[in-house]
Every structure is written in structure tokens, then in C-alpha cells.
Amino acid sequence: MMRMKKAKHMLLPLAMVLFLSFTSVHKFYVSVTNMVYSEEDKAFQITSRIFIDDLDDLMEERYGIKSQLATPDESKLADEYLEKYFRAKFMVEINGKPVKYNFLGKRYDTDVAICYLEIPNINLSDVKSVSVQNEILTDLFDEQQNVVHVKWAGHKKSFVLIKGNNKGMLNL
Numbered sequence: 082m083m084r085m086k087k088a089k090h091m092l093l094p095l096a097m098v099l100f101l102s103f104t105s106v107h108k109f110y111v112s113v114t115n116m117v118y119s120e121e122d123k124a125f126q127i128t129s130r131i132f133i134d135d136l137d138d139l140m141e142e143r144y145g146i147k148s149q150l151a152t153p154d155e156s157k158l159a160d161e162y163l164e165k166y167f168r169a170k171f172m173v174e175i176n177g178k179p180v181k182y183n184f185l186g187k188r189y190d191t192d193v194a195i196c197y198l199e200i201p202n203i204n205l206s207d208v209k210s211v212s213v214q215n216e217i218l219t220d221l222f223d224e225q226q227n228v229v230h231v232k233w234a235g236h237k238k239s240f241v242l243i244k245g246n247n248k249g250m251l252n253l
Contacts, residue, residue, distance in 0.1 A: 110132075110218065110226065112130060112218065112228070113129070113228045114171075114213075116211075116213065116232070117232045118205055124203055125182075126197075129195070130190075131194050133150045135218055135222070136194055139221050143221070146159075168184070170219075171214070173213055174212040176207075180203075183198065183199045184196070205233060210252050211253065212249070212250040213240075215227040215242045219244040226242070228240075233253065
């Protein structure tokens with residue numbers, strides 16, 4: 082009888098740990114970036130969708146600011162640091178040469194921040210190759226996946242970039 086009580090006391094914590102490990106939520110770390118060539122504007126227009134809570138974590142971890150994105154208390158420095166982070170972690174090369182892009186801003190859609198970028202003055206007939214390096218959040222989350230869709234002149238190419246493989250290239 083004493084052995085049975087002792088076994089119950091030992092098994093109960095083990096059972097609780099096992100139960101809780103199966104019920105915990107596993108977070109999915111992903112961003113989606115669309116890069117579309119606009120014939121009308123002669124520009125690559127880029128939108129990048131990133132979870133707001135991940136960006137909040139990033140701002141605090143990397144820059145030490147509580148950004149509180151999408152709230153009335155959003156930090157006045159949020160846009161400045163978000164642009165700074167993009168410039169360090171998101172790069173585009175056309176024909177093997179890095180190109181500058183304009184960071185146009187962001188807006189919110191439920192739990193996602195949508196960041197807008199543009200590479201102006203691009204003549205598509207001169208473009209032979211496009212390379213995208215996307216390291217957004219891979220410095221914070223090892224499991225981060227950055228999906229990139231590139232669309233031009235009726236064509237579409239997609240790739241998934243991760244920490245160890247953060248660059249995708251396509252020939253036009």
C-alpha cells in the first residue's frame with residue numbers, strides 16, 4: 082500500500098509534465114514577401130508581411146526599445162528602427178549589383194505588419210537576374226522562414242529562405 086502511494090506521488094508530476102508538453106502551443110515563425118514588377122511605375126514594389134509580436138520581440142532584443150507596435154502607445158522610434166533593421170537584413174541585387182530601395186512605411190492588418198518598399202527606375206528589359214537576401218528575424222528565431230514571391234511580366238518564382246540559406250536568385 083505504501084509503495085502504491087509513493088508511485089502515485091512520483092507518477093503524477095511526470096504525467097503533468099507529459100500532458101503539458103503536448104498541449105503547449107508551438108509558434109510558427111514565417112514572413113511573406115511579395116516583390117512585383119510594375120510596368121506602369123517601372124519599379125519593383127515590395128510588401129513584406131511579418132507578425133507584429135515577432136517585430137516587438139525583435140525591437141526589444143536588438144535595439145532595447147519597447148515598440149508596442151499597432152497600439153496607441155507605439156514608440157515614435159519604431160519606424161526608424163524598423164527601416165534600419167530592413168536595411169541590414171533585406172537586400173536585393175539586380176544583375177549582380179546591390180540596389181537601393183525606398184522604405185515607404187508600414188500598416189497593420191490584424192496581427193501582421195505590412196512593410197512597403199520600392200526599387201524605382203528599373204527597366205525590366207535590362208534585368209537579367211534578381212537576387213533577394215532576406216534575413217528578417219533569422220537572427221532572433223532559428224526556425225524563421227522567409228517566403229519570397231517574385232512576379233514580373235506574367236512570370237512568378239518563389240523560394241523559402243532560412244537562416245543557413247538566406248539568398249534566392251532567379252534569371253529573367
